[in-house]
Amino acid sequence: MENPNGFFPPDRVINAGKSQHNEDQACCEVVFVERRPSPRVSHFSPQSRKGFYFHYWALFDGHAGSGAAVMASKRLHLHICEQLRDLVDILQDPSPPPICLQHDAELSQAEESGEVPSDALPRFHLEKAVSHESLVIGAIENAFKRMDEQIEQERASQHISGGCCALAAVYLMGKFYVANAGDSRAIIIRNGEIIPMSREWGCPSSELFAPFLQAFLRPELLGKEFTHLEFPRRIQPKELGKKMLYRDQSMNGWAYKKIEEDDLKFPLIYGEGKKARVMATIGVTRGLGDHDLKVFSSNIHIKPFLSCFPEVRVYDLTQYEHCPDDVLVLGTDGLWDVTNDKEVASVVMEVLTSYEPNDPCRYTMVAQELVVRSRGVLKERGWRLPNDKLGSGDDISVFVIPLGGPGNYM
Amino acid sequence: MENPNGFFPPDRVINAGKSQHNEDQACCEVVFVERRPSPRVSHFSPQSRKGFYFHYWALFDGHAGSGAAVMASKRLHLHICEQLRDLVDILQDPSPPPICLQHDAELSQAEESGEVPSDALPRFHLEKAVSHESLVIGAIENAFKRMDEQIEQERASQHISGGCCALAAVYLMGKFYVANAGDSRAIIIRNGEIIPMSREWGCPSSELFAPFLQAFLRPELLGKEFTHLEFPRRIQPKELGKKMLYRDQSMNGWAYKKIEEDDLKFPLIYGEGKKARVMATIGVTRGLGDHDLKVFSSNIHIKPFLSCFPEVRVYDLTQYEHCPDDVLVLGTDGLWDVTNDKEVASVVMEVLTSYEPNDPCRYTMVAQELVVRSRGVLKERGWRLPNDKLGSGDDISVFVIPLGGPGNYM
Numbered sequence: 001m002e003n004p005n006g007f008f009p010p011d012r013v014i015n016a017g018k019s020q021h022n023e024d025q026a027c028c029e030v031v032f033v034e035r036r037p038s039p040r041v042s043h044f045s046p047q048s049r050k051g052f053y054f055h056y057w058a059l060f061d062g063h064a065g066s067g068a069a070v071m072a073s074k075r076l077h078l079h080i081c082e083q084l085r086d087l088v089d090i091l092q093d094p095s096p097p098p099i100c101l102q103h104d105a106e107l108s109q110a111e112e113s114g115e116v117p118s119d120a121l122p123r124f125h126l127e128k129a130v131s132h133e134s135l136v137i138g139a140i141e142n143a144f145k146r147m148d149e150q151i152e153q154e155r156a157s158q159h160i161s162g163g164c165c166a167l168a169a170v171y172l173m174g175k176f177y178v179a180n181a182g183d184s185r186a187i188i189i190r191n192g193e194i195i196p197m198s199r200e201w202g203c204p205s206s207e208l209f210a211p212f213l214q215a216f217l218r219p220e221l222l223g224k225e226f227t228h229l230e231f232p233r234r235i236q237p238k239e240l241g242k243k244m245l246y247r248d249q250s251m252n253g254w255a256y257k258k259i260e261e262d263d264l265k266f267p268l269i270y271g272e273g274k275k276a277r278v279m280a281t282i283g284v285t286r287g288l289g290d291h292d293l294k295v296f297s298s299n300i301h302i303k304p305f306l307s308c309f310p311e312v313r314v315y316d317l318t319q320y321e322h323c324p325d326d327v328l329v330l331g332t333d334g335l336w337d338v339t340n341d342k343e344v345a346s347v348v349m350e351v352l353t354s355y356e357p358n359d360p361c362r363y364t365m366v367a368q369e370l371v372v373r374s375r376g377v378l379k380e381r382g383w384r385l386p387n388d389k390l391g392s393g394d395d396i397s398v399f400v401i402p403l404g405g406p407g408n409y410m
Numbered sequence: 411m412e413n414p415n416g417f418f419p420p421d422r423v424i425n426a427g428k429s430q431h432n433e434d435q436a437c438c439e440v441v442f443v444e445r446r447p448s449p450r451v452s453h454f455s456p457q458s459r460k461g462f463y464f465h466y467w468a469l470f471d472g473h474a475g476s477g478a479a480v481m482a483s484k485r486l487h488l489h490i491c492e493q494l495r496d497l498v499d500i501l502q503d504p505s506p507p508p509i510c511l512q513h514d515a516e517l518s519q520a521e522e523s524g525e526v527p528s529d530a531l532p533r534f535h536l537e538k539a540v541s542h543e544s545l546v547i548g549a550i551e552n553a554f555k556r557m558d559e560q561i562e563q564e565r566a567s568q569h570i571s572g573g574c575c576a577l578a579a580v581y582l583m584g585k586f587y588v589a590n591a592g593d594s595r596a597i598i599i600r601n602g603e604i605i606p607m608s609r610e611w612g613c614p615s616s617e618l619f620a621p622f623l624q625a626f627l628r629p630e631l632l633g634k635e636f637t638h639l640e641f642p643r644r645i646q647p648k649e650l651g652k653k654m655l656y657r658d659q660s661m662n663g664w665a666y667k668k669i670e671e672d673d674l675k676f677p678l679i680y681g682e683g684k685k686a687r688v689m690a691t692i693g694v695t696r697g698l699g700d701h702d703l704k705v706f707s708s709n710i711h712i713k714p715f716l717s718c719f720p721e722v723r724v725y726d727l728t729q730y731e732h733c734p735d736d737v738l739v740l741g742t743d744g745l746w747d748v749t750n751d752k753e754v755a756s757v758v759m760e761v762l763t764s765y766e767p768n769d770p771c772r773y774t775m776v777a778q779e780l781v782v783r784s785r786g787v788l789k790e791r792g793w794r795l796p797n798d799k800l801g802s803g804d805d806i807s808v809f810v811i812p813l814g815g816p817g818n819y820m
Contacts, residue, residue: 233538
C-alpha cells in the first residue's frame with residue numbers, strides 16, 4: 001500500500017499492488033477544537049473564545065494485521081482534539097499557563113469577568129515555569145495513551161490483533177509538533193538543509209536502558225527464558241565456563257564474566273539495527289496496540305516492554321522565512337529503508353523545480369515520485385531500483401507538506 | 411578543606427580552616443597493573459608482557475561525614491587496577507578484543523605459543539564489535555561498583571556513616587578516561603576552548619527518568635509518603651479537588667489533572683537546580699556509599715534510587731597536538747558553585763602566562779589561585795569574593811593536569 005499525498009490532499013490511498021493486505025494507513029484533517037462547555041456557565045458571552053483549528057497529518061504502519069492502524073487513523077486526531085479542549089482559553093492567553101485551576105470553569109468565568117485567576121501569578125518560591133508549548137506536547141502524549149487504551153478496550157469487538165507505528169504532525173498556532181512512536185521518520189528540508197524531526201524507535205539499541213532496567217527491576221516479567229545481561233552474540237551451551245564479554249543495564253562499557261547456566265537464556269534484545277528484536281519478537285519499542293503479543297511459544301507478554309508514548313519535537317514556523325521549496329516530509333520505513341535523507345532531499349529539489357512555484361500539484365508529485373523510486377520495478381528477481389538494488393518490499397507511505405508559499409498556514 | 415594540586419603533586423592537602431571537618435579527599439597515583447599469574451602457566455617467558463602503568467587523579471566530596479571519601483581515596487585506584495589485571499594482554503594487542511576467552515589462561519598461553527585465540531576471529535553473523543576503549547570503560551564502571559560494595563561491607567567496622575561524590579581521571583595508553591559519579595566537574599581547556607568532560611549528577615532533573623520509572627515499577631519502595639507524579643510545585647491540602655499541572659515518568663510535556671489525596675504525598679524529586687533533593691533528603695543521584703540513608707523520620711531507604719556507576723567520557727590525547735597551556739581541570743562543587751567554566755579558563759590563562767612554559771610549578775599555582783579566588787576572604791558578613799558576592803561555603807578541591815609540555819605522558 002502506498003499513499004503519496006501532498007498538501008491538503010483528499011484521504012486518497014493508492015495500492016500499488018505490492019502487498020495483498022494494506023497495513024499502512026494515512027490521515028489528513030483540519031480539526032476544530034471546540035471549547036468545552038462549562039457546567040457553571042450556561043452561555044458564552046459574544047467575545048469569549050469558542051475554539052481554534054489545528055492541521056493534522058499522520059501515518060500508521062501496521063504489523064500483524066491492519067486493525068490497529070485503521071482504528072488509529074480514524075481516531076487519533078479526535079483524541080488530540082479531546083485533550084486540547086480544556087486548553088482553549090489557556091493556549092490563546094499570552095500569559096503563562098496557570099499552575100492550578102480553581103475548578104473546571106474558572107478560566108471561562110475569569111475571562112468573562114475580566115479577572116485574572118489568582119494562581120496565574122507566581123507565588124511559590126520553588127514553582128516550575130510551564131510553557132504553552134509543553135502543554136500541547138502533554139496533550140499529544142496523553143492522546144497517544146488514550147488511543148492505546150481504546151485499542152486495548154475494543155480489540156476484541158473490532159478484531160484487532162496486531163499493533164502499529166504512529167507518526168503524527170500537528171500544526172497549531174505557528175508551530176509544528178511532530179510526534180513519533182515507532183520506526184517511521186520525519187525530516188524538514190529547508191533551503192536544502194536537512195533537519196531531522198523524529199527519532200526512530202525501531203532499533204532497540206537506541207533505548208537500551210529502559211527495557212533493561214525494567215527487566216532488572218521486575219525479573220518476573222522475563223519468565224525463565226530471558227536474561228537481562230547483554231552479550232555481543234548468542235552464547236552456545238558448549239561455552240559454559242568460558243569467559244565472555246557482557247554488560248548490564250547500568251554499564252556503557254564491556255567486561256568479561258564466566259558464563260553460567262543463566263547466561264544461556266535468550267537475551268532481551270538480540271541483533272542490531274533493522275534486524276534487532278525485543279525478546280526475539282518485535283522490532284519496534286514504541287507504538288500503539290500489541291496488547292496480546294507474546295513471545296513465540298511462551299506465556300511472556302511483550303507489552304510491558306513497549307511504550308505507547310511518542311517523542312514530540314517542535315518546529316517554530318515563525319522563526320524563519322520559508323520559501324515554497326521548504327517542506328516537511330513524513331514517511332513510513334518502507335521509504336527510509338531504501339532512500340536516505342539526502343536522496344529524499346534531492347528528489348524534492350528535482351521535482352519541485354520542474355513545476356511552477358504556485359502549482360499546488362507539485363507537492364503531490366514529489367510524494368508520488370518518492371514512492372515510485374523507493375518501490376522500484378518488478379523484475380524476475382523481485383522489485384528493483386534503477387541501480388538494480390532491491391527496492392522496498394514494505395508498504396510505502398509519504399506526506400510532503402509545504403512550509404511556505406501557496407497554502408501557507410500563516 | 412582545599413586541595414590545590416598541580417601535575418604529579420604529592421598527596422598534599424591544605425585545610426584552609428573553613429570547615430572543622432575535612433570532607434573533601436584527593437588522590438593522585440601512578441599505578442602498575444601487573445598481569446594476573448595464570449594457574450596453568452607456571453612462569454612467564456621473558457618476552458611476555460608483565461603489565462602497564464596508568465596515571466590516576468581523583469577527587470572525593472564527602473557528605474554526612476568523611477568516612478566514605480577517605481576510604482574511596484585510598485582504594486578506588488586499587489579496584490581499577492584489579493579490574494584491569496585481566497586485560498593486560500588484550501589491551502596491548504592491536505587486534506579486536508576476543509568476544510569469548512577459552513579459559514583464564516588462554517591469552518597468556520596463546521601469546522607464548524604465538525597462536526591467535528580461535529575466538530578472536532569474527533565468526534558469528536550478529537556479533538557486536540567491542541573496542542579496547544569500551545573494555546577500559548567497563549573496568550572503571552565495575553571498579554566503582556566494587557568500591558561501593560566494599561564501603562557497604564566495611565561501613566560498620568570502619569564507622570562510615572555517609573557517602574561521597576567521586577570524580578576520577580585515568581590516563582592509559584594515550585587516552586584520558588574521566589569518570590564522574592556526583593556533582594564534581596571536569597573540563598579540558600585547549601587553545602582557549604572549553605571541552606566539558608563530565609556531566610553533573612547533582613541536579614536530579616537531569617536524569618528524571620530513571621528514579622521515576624523505578625518508583626513506578628516498584629511503588630513499595632516509595633512507602634506511603636511519596637508520589638511518582640511530578641507537579642510544578644508542592645500541593646497544599648486545601649487545593650484538593652482543583653486541577654493542577656502534572657506529568658508522569660513517560661511524559662516530557664505537562665497536562666492538568668484533578669488533585670486527589672494521593673497527590674498530596676511528597677514528590678520523589680523536589681526543587682530545581684542546586685536545591686533539588688531526591689525524597690527531600692539527598693542532592694546527588696550518583697555516588698558511593700549512603701547505604702544507611704533513610705528519608706527523614708521514616709523507614710524508606712534512599713539507596714535503591716541512587717546509582718554508584720560513573721559516566722565515563724574519553725579524550726584521545728593523540729588526536730591533537732597539545733601545547734603547555736592545555737590542561738584538564740578537575741574540581742569539586744565548591745569550585746564550580748562560584749566560578750564558572752569561562753572564569754576558570756581565564757584564571758588558567760592568566761596564571762600560566764605569568765610563568766615560564768617549562769616551570770613545573772605553574773600548574774600548582776593555577777590550582778592554588780582557583781581555590782583562593784573561589785574561597786574569598788573572611789569578612790564580618792562571611793566569606794566574600796572580590797566582587798563582594800558570597801564565596802564558596804563548601805570545601806574546594808582542584809586538580810590542574812597539563813596535557814602537553816613538560817611532564818608529557820607520551
